[in-house]
Amino acid sequence: MTTTPTDTAKISVRRVRKTFDLKNSEFVALESVSLDIADNEFVTVVGPSGCGKSTLMNILAGLETPTSGHAVVDGKDVRGPGPERGVIFQQYALFPWLTVRKNIEFGLKVAGLRAAERRQRAEYFIHMVGLDQFADALPKMLSGGMKQRCAIARAYAVNPSILLMDEPFGALDALTRVTLQEQLLGTWSREKRTVMFITHDVDEAVFLANRVVVMAARPGRIYDIVDVDLPFPRTEEVRLSPEFGELRNRVWHSVYHQTPGVAAGHASS
Numbered sequence: 001m002t003t004t005p006t007d008t009a010k011i012s013v014r015r016v017r018k019t020f021d022l023k024n025s026e027f028v029a030l031e032s033v034s035l036d037i038a039d040n041e042f043v044t045v046v047g048p049s050g051c052g053k054s055t056l057m058n059i060l061a062g063l064e065t066p067t068s069g070h071a072v073v074d075g076k077d078v079r080g081p082g083p084e085r086g087v088i089f090q091q092y093a094l095f096p097w098l099t100v101r102k103n104i105e106f107g108l109k110v111a112g113l114r115a116a117e118r119r120q121r122a123e124y125f126i127h128m129v130g131l132d133q134f135a136d137a138l139p140k141m142l143s144g145g146m147k148q149r150c151a152i153a154r155a156y157a158v159n160p161s162i163l164l165m166d167e168p169f170g171a172l173d174a175l176t177r178v179t180l181q182e183q184l185l186g187t188w189s190r191e192k193r194t195v196m197f198i199t200h201d202v203d204e205a206v207f208l209a210n211r212v213v214v215m216a217a218r219p220g221r222i223y224d225i226v227d228v229d230l231p232f233p234r235t236e237e238v239r240l241s242p243e244f245g246e247l248r249n250r251v252w253h254s255v256y257h258q259t260p261g262v263a264a265g266h267a268s269s
């Protein structure tokens with residue numbers, strides 16, 4: 001290993017480089033990305049399109065392997081997907097031949113839960129995301145936002161200790177989005193959860209997080225990390241506070257006024 005591991009980190013990304021082979025060249029999607037996420041920490045990731053956010057998440061999900069470097073979860077190198085990591089993809093990735101209910105029950109079946117328990121848990125999460133009327137519908141009958149909510153319910157239902165969420169609220173209307181933000185923070189503060197949450201929305205990034213990771217593109221890298229020392233619970237009052245505004249402006253500036261070639265640690269704030 002090239003970097004010193006942090007014993008307490010739940011998730012540790014160590015000098016990860018990821019390249020994709022193109023026809024006549026190599027494309028560097030991630031360059032020397034290092035990040036530790038503590039147990040029960042909520043980290044949001046923002047950055048311009050194409051900076052490697054989904055690639056980083058897919059590596060942590062165990063669906064892509066780093067070209068070099070390590071992705072470590074609970075002290076072990078990630079070798080594939082695992083039940084402790086609940087993943088919500090940018091494209092909802094539901095099984096098209098299964099109903100909403102069966103999609104949500106799927107992971108529970110894999111986890112070995114009995115039918116009655118599966119049904120009960122599925123029911124709870126279907127209700128949480130407001131899909132009661134569509135429990136027996138197939139994904140093709142749902143709107144984009146409904147599919148997204150079904151994917152959220154499916155990931156939550158398995159009760160993973162880590163949630164990897166790639167723009168999970170992107171396709172939702174403002175009201176549903178705020179409701180699900182509050183539910184997510186509620187669950188996170190009640191039960192132990194470590195969250196990596198990708199978003200394009202700077203307000204959302206600051207509102208949810210302990211820390212905001214700002215990435216930059218070409219090559220994909222960490223550009224800045226902003227600590228969000230706002231109090232929990234994150235109420236409307238927090239959202240409207242001057243401190244929130246300052247942090248939002250700082251992150252916004254980092255995302256939209258990036259200096260080419262600057263990486264975290266060297267970024268001017």
Ligand SMILES: Nc1ncnc2c1ncn2[C@@H]1O[C@H](COP(=O)(O)OP(=O)(O)OP(=O)(O)O)[C@@H](O)[C@H]1O
Nearest residue numbers: 020021027029048049050051052053054055056090
């Ligand atoms: N399988 C692949 N083959 C070749 N290039 C890829 C592959 N997957 C991703 N890329 C490239 O890697 C870069 C990072 O992609 P990624 O999907 O991680 O970006 P992103 O930050 O999630 O963007 P967005 O905000 O648009 O979702 C992009 O330039 C993309 O074209």
Ligand SMILES: [Mg+2]
Nearest residue numbers: 053054090166
């Ligand atoms: Mg993406």
